[in-house]
Amino acid sequence: MPDAPLKQAQPTDRSPRPSACPGLWRIVAARDGGICRIKLAGGLLLAEQAEAVALAAERYAGGVIEATNRANLQIRGIGADHAGLIEHLLAAGLGPRDAAGDDVRNLMLSPLAGLDAGMxxxxxxxxxxxxxxxxxxxxxxxxxxxxxxxxxxGEHLAMLxxxxxxxxxxxxxxxxxxxxxxxxxxxxxxxxxxxxxxxxxxxxxxxxxxxxxxxxxxxxxxxxxxxxxxxxxxxxxGLSVRFSDAPAGWRRVAAHSPWLGVLAQHQGTALGVAPPLGRLSPAMLRALAAIARQWGDGSLRLTPWQSVIIPSLAPHQADQAVQALAAQGMLCATDHPLAQVTACTGASGCAKGLADTKADAVTLAAQLRLGTPGAVHLSACPRSCAAAHVAPATLLARSPGRYDLYLRDARVPGFGRLRASDLTPEEAGAMLDLPTEHFDD
Ligand code: SF4
Missing domain, CATH: 3.30.413.10 (Sulfite Reductase Hemoprotein, domain 1)
Known part of the structure; x- marks a missing residue:
């Protein structure tokens, strides 16, 4: 069946709460070009859709693809042909043909929904x-x-x-x-x-x-x-639905399952890998798609840790996949130095950025031996839009190459308690070179 025609190249904001955030239909300008956010249904990305995104990033943008902390994808550095990009993504089934329906598709699941050993x-x-x-x-x-x-x-692998x-x-x-x-x-x-x-x-x-x-x-x-x-x-x-009391004192207990490496499903295994600092090249995405198609179930799952899971592999296939993906520069184990850090786009791509957080994160990661994925987040302005939860340690930029260091503290709102000010990445690295239990309160 032929695709329905594109209704319009840009959405009319029918919401009384208009958004400045990118969407599939709303390409937002940034310092490094336009940004288009592709909201994935429950983080699910089929192999052919991954290939369509890789091609779109090359054809309509500068080839930079980002995994977001809400298990979505973004294409950065988009040029002038917005309508061409949107139609390409819609043809791959990556969004609704009604622009107004795209913005509200914000539903987070476990990346292993339906497959997790503990669900x-x-x-x-x-x-x-x-x-x-x-x-x-x-x-x-x-x-x-x-x-x-x-x-x-109730999955083991869950962002809670x-x-x-x-x-x-x-x-x-x-x-x-x-x-x-x-x-x-x-x-x-x-x-x-x-x-x-x-x-x-x-x-x-x-x-x-x-x-x-x-x-x-x-x-x-x-x-x-x-x-x-x-x-x-x-x-x-006032709710129009009846409900019961929840069990007294109920709390969702986290299993603290890792999201990198081999992960348990109730049948088979999955492999979690991450692009360095959340950025995928088209070649990485194509390699993931090829493995999913050859050995998995033909799908990928994006995660809120800015990583990707290939579900339903046999153990020996997971080993082979690690070799292939490591050769593409993907992080395949929790002890990789870059797995310790996350960073927002920073001054190289965002006009609000006070520092080049991506480059400084690489410097910092080389110095750290924390062994804890996502232990340190670098934010180039107080919006901290690349971290939806508070990291154990946050470096907040105050000027190029200089940061204030905060340590998470449940008693203190925001990033936590201020540990030190005006540090270089190297100085922060020296302070943070301890197991995370020494600085996570
Ligand atoms: S946290 Fe600030 S500097 Fe970093 S990407 Fe978001 S808005 Fe830009």
Whole structure:
């Protein structure tokens, strides 16, 4: 069947909460050219879609592809042919043909949803229903492009610390699966405000989103902003769905599963790899696609750790895949020096950047022996848009090559407690060259 025609090259912002963030239909200018964000359904990227993204990055941009911390992809350095790029991506099935439906597709799953060895509930069917609801319900297009939902199936591999406007987390009671839920927070920190049978998950999501839109002003883009002015108990009372109390004191316990290297599925194994500092070349993406097609199930899963998982490999195939991907410069094990650091785009690509965080991260990583992936985050301005949760250590730029060092502290909001100011990457490296338990509070 031929593709439907492109409705328009740029979206009209129908939302009363317009966004400046990139989307598939909204290519945003940056210092290094345009940025297009491709929102992947539950992080899923088919091999042929990966190849389409690689080709798009070469044909319409400068060849830089980024894995984001919401398990999406971005193409950077886009030139003048926006309509050509958008049509190329739509033809690969990488977004809805209605621009208004793209922004709101913010649903995070475990990267191993449906496959994880520890999962209590396969979230994929419900996730498909939620995404369909978001994409096809015009009223929900009034949500901000940042409004986000998490659906957690109790998997071992799960990011539990990214704040979401609504989160749901599976528990089992006898033969029944329930979904505990919370607002403006994350499963790791709770509290759970109630629970519904899993079959009622879609009704709960619809009720919460509609309840938000009924009450929020245009200036209130996120649930935390609404709940700062409106009591959460009243919000819950007004929901059009019935729910039960969550078990007293319930907390989602993290399994702290690594996301690099060989990962356990309930059948077979998966391989987690990461592009250095979140940046993929077209060659890396093609190598991943080729392995997924040859040995896996033909799909890739993006993760909130800016990494990629190839599911459903046999163990000996995982070993061969590591060799092939390491040759492309991918990080395949947690002890790789660059796995310790994350960095935002920085001054080389972002006009807000005060320092070249990508280059400084390479300098820093060579000095560190922490052995903890993602232990140090470098941010070139206070927006910290490349880290949705607080890293154990954050280097916040104050001028080119100079940073303030913060150590995570649950008692201190923001990046944590200020440990030292005006450090070079080398000076920060000397201070941080300790196991993370010495500086993570
Ligand atoms: S954190 Fe600041 S400098 Fe870094 S990419 Fe985001 S806006 Fe740009």
């Amino acid at each position: 209590l509930y396969d979230t994929q069917p419900l996730a498909g229903q939620i995404l369909h609801l978001l994409e096809t319900t015009p009223r929900l297009h009034q949500l901000s492009a940042k409004f986000a939902v998490q659906l957690d199936g 610390e990214h704040p979401h406007d609504l989160w749901l987390s599976a528990i089992r009671q006898g033969a029944q699966t329930w979904l505990c839920f919370g607002l403006a927070g994350c499963p790791a920190h709770g509290p759970a405000l109630g629970m519904v049978p899993a079959e009622q998950g879609l009704a709960l999501v619809r009720a919460v989103l509609e309840g938000f839109l009924d009450l929020a002003t245009p200036e209130q883009a996120r649930m935390r902003q609404l709940l700062a002015d409106y009591p959460v108990a009243r919000f819950l009372q």
